[in-house]
Amino acid sequence: MVRINEHYLKLQASYLFSDIAKRISAFQKAHPDREIIRLGIGDVTRPLPYVCIEAFHRAVDEMARESTFRGYGPEQGYAFLREKIAAQDFQARGADISADEIFVSDGAKCDTGNIQEIFAADAKIAVPDPVYPVYADTNVMAGRTGVFADGRYENLVYMDSTKENGFVPSLPQQPVDLIYLCFPNNPTGATITKAQLKTWVDFARENKAVILFDAAYERFIQDDSLPRSIYEIEGAREVAIEFRSFSKTAGFTGTRCAYTVVPETCMAYDSSGGKHSLRNLWNRRHTTKFNSVSYPVQRAAEAIYSDEGKAQVQDLIDYYMKNAAVIREEMTALGFDVAGGENAPYIWVDGKTDSWKFFDMLLEKAGVVCTPGAGFGKCGEGFIRISAFNTFENVRKALKKIREVKF
Numbered sequence: 001m002v003r004i005n006e007h008y009l010k011l012q013a014s015y016l017f018s019d020i021a022k023r024i025s026a027f028q029k030a031h032p033d034r035e036i037i038r039l040g041i042g043d044v045t046r047p048l049p050y051v052c053i054e055a056f057h058r059a060v061d062e063m064a065r066e067s068t069f070r071g072y073g074p075e076q077g078y079a080f081l082r083e084k085i086a087a088q089d090f091q092a093r094g095a096d097i098s099a100d101e102i103f104v105s106d107g108a109k110c111d112t113g114n115i116q117e118i119f120a121a122d123a124k125i126a127v128p129d130p131v132y133p134v135y136a137d138t139n140v141m142a143g144r145t146g147v148f149a150d151g152r153y154e155n156l157v158y159m160d161s162t163k164e165n166g167f168v169p170s171l172p173q174q175p176v177d178l179i180y181l182c183f184p185n186n187p188t189g190a191t192i193t194k195a196q197l198k199t200w201v202d203f204a205r206e207n208k209a210v211i212l213f214d215a216a217y218e219r220f221i222q223d224d225s226l227p228r229s230i231y232e233i234e235g236a237r238e239v240a241i242e243f244r245s246f247s248k249t250a251g252f253t254g255t256r257c258a259y260t261v262v263p264e265t266c267m268a269y270d271s272s273g274g275k276h277s278l279r280n281l282w283n284r285r286h287t288t289k290f291n292s293v294s295y296p297v298q299r300a301a302e303a304i305y306s307d308e309g310k311a312q313v314q315d316l317i318d319y320y321m322k323n324a325a326v327i328r329e330e331m332t333a334l335g336f337d338v339a340g341g342e343n344a345p346y347i348w349v350d351g352k353t354d355s356w357k358f359f360d361m362l363l364e365k366a367g368v369v370c371t372p373g374a375g376f377g378k379c380g381e382g383f384i385r386i387s388a389f390n391t392f393e394n395v396r397k398a399l400k401k402i403r404e405v406k407f
Contacts, residue, residue, distance in 0.1 A: 001180040007143045010153070016133050016375035017041050020359075021254065027363055037398040039327075039386050040369040042186070042345070044251045045321060048300070049312035052250065054305035059296035062122065073292040076283065077104025077259065081298045084305040085259060089244065095231035101263050101279060103286055104293050104301075108245035108254040109214045113138040114289075115212060115241060115260070116178070118281040123177040126157040128169050130187055130376030130383075132214070135180040151378040155256035160379050161188060167339055168192050171203050179204065181230075182214035187376045187385040188216060188348040189340015194227050201230070204239035208277070210268060211240040216258075221316055221343045241278065248320075248345065248389070250304050250313050257293050257301045320345050323395045324388035330399045331386070334407070345388040348373070358384050366401035 006207050019038055028036065047053075062068035076082065082099040090097035113134045116123075125144055127135050129152075136153060139145060141194025157176050159169035167190035172179070181200065183192040204211050211230065218228040230236045242261040246252040262279040269275060293301075296312070303309045328341035331349050341347040351358035355372035362368045362384075373380030388395070 005141070005143075007141055007145075009396060010140050010145065010147055012148060016371070019375070020369070020371065023360070023363065024369060034367050036363075036367050036369060037390065037394050037401070038369045039390055039395070039398055040371045042248065042387050042389055043253050044248060044316075044320075044389050045391055046251055047317055048251045048255070049304060049309060049316065051303040051306060051312055052300040054298050055300045057271075059299040060400035063296065066215060068148075070295045073295055073298070075287045075290055075292050076100075077102065077292065078295070078298050081302045082259075084273040084302055085244075088305050090231060090261075092229060093232060095229050096237060097231055097261055097263065101260055102259050103282065104257065104259045104288065104298060105286075106258065106293055107133055107247065108214065108243045108258040110298075111243050111258060111260045112180075112212065114285070115243075115282070116142055117146075118278060118285055119178060119210075124155075124157065124175065125267070126159055126172045126176040126179045128161050128180065128182065128185075129158040129378055130161060130373060130380035131158075131180070132182060132186050132323065134375065135212075135385075151381075153222070158379075161190070162379055163337070163339070166190060167348070168196055171199065175207060177209055179209055179211045180214070181211055182216075183227075184217040184344035185340075185346075185348055186214075186217065186344075187371065187373065187380065189346040190348075191223070191226050191343045191344075193225070194233060197227055197230060198233050200315055201233045201236045201239060205235055208269065209239065210266065211236075213240050213242045215242055216245040217248060217344050218244065219313070220321060220345050222321065223343055226343060231261070231263070237265045239266065241266060246301050246304070249317065250301070251316060252297075252301070255297050255300065257297050319392070320388045323390065323392055326392075326395055327386050327388060327399065328402070334403065341388070347386045347388070349384050349386060351382060351384050353382065355381055355384060361405065362402065365405045366398070368398045368401055 082102045085102050086097050086099040125139050144154050161167040161169045167188040185201050213230040230240045245258040264283045266278045267275045304313050324341040327347045331338050337350040339348040355374035359372040371385040373383030
């Protein structure tokens, strides 16, 4: 008799965004003539930068000629992309990262979910609350947690991110092995200073822990004093793995390209206390389970590092951040306390009521989709997340409809 992985049975019935999709579908069926404006899921709406389109065309043409055709690429990614990433995303900001420490992939969601495979099954995991669901769910699947009870999984260490601490959690008060951090944060839009981040790096070094740092939204940072990479902090190479994505910054949600940085000096230990390179372990996992991102996609990603590409990407960032500023301003004017929207494309709104109730009210009365904060964890209850990823016209229309709701 074949058996299932029973840890899957601990998971909540469905993924957060699947629940949202079902509610929207039911609403559309009941109100087929109502317009719906989606400010929920963080999917982009603007076209790819034109330099990427041009690079795509050139690369596809190469695939049509025998002399330039390419089959399997290097699992870690082509050198032409990895070298530009290392030079421009890290070395240019004083972070000591080399091309051979970069692993190109098809998405930060995949990498943040898969990275846990290289760590011990009994590793103690710390996650922020509210949290991007993938961090917790993949560790549930791997068997590192108990059952879900009272809004949380047993055996996970939850780090509360609240209005009182500026949505930057405090250090764990018990020993942990893996620490998930995300800044700029999804869902709260909060950011972390260099001084604050240094306390986490120091904690990890003192406790022989590893920080899994999700920096997928770093391009949205407007304040130059804030760190864009954890490797801007002294000592981080020894204790941190960083995840980046081209999805939101350059519109690659539909073309899929991201990368993970695992420094050669980042170590973990076996049961006898022996040190092992996490870079080598991730490389082994990567080469076994992944066959690289397609050549045309990597050429398109490379194009954003050109002068023209940087300008076009900045135009995209500016467009979405203009949306964020308007959302933040309008929700504040309506009397809500808000976070985010200044260095991140998400606005975290204190609805002062049940999250799903607020979600349903905006959907039914305004035809606007948000994301209920409770779906991100216990500390998200009472909040909603509004995404800046839509057209400026739709954002203004949505806010007009929200203003007409009687709260």
